[in-house]
Amino acid sequence: MKKRIVPRMHAITFCVGCEEAIPEKAITCFRCGTKQPNGENAVPVVFCEKCGEDYLARAMACHHCGHLNPRHPLVSGRASA
Numbered sequence: 739m740k741k742r743i744v745p746r747m748h749a750i751t752f753c754v755g756c757e758e759a760i761p762e763k764a765i766t767c768f769r770c771g772t773k774q775p776n777g778e779n780a781v782p783v784v785f786c787e788k789c790g791e792d793y794l795a796r797a798m799a800c801h802h803c804g805h806l807n808p809r810h811p812l813v814s815g816r817a818s819a
Contacts, residue, residue, distance in 0.1 A: 750781050
């Protein structure tokens with residue numbers, strides 16, 4: 739039986755030094771060690787149920803494998819006309 743990956747939302751931001759994607763509350767970058775300023779704008783991401791890669795939460799589908807984002811309003815039926 740294949741284990742199902744449950745999508746979870748995580749807030750990320752990008753390093754001011756090397757532009758690596760890092761957690762929103764990171765004090766320093768994991769890649770280059772640059773200290774991060776407070777107040778960076780976070781970017782919500784989800785992890786794909788199919789491939790496990792992260793992508794923007796507002797995207798309609800995973801840009802790695804094309805799996806539809808179940809949280810997107812047009813996919814879940816919550817969009818208003």
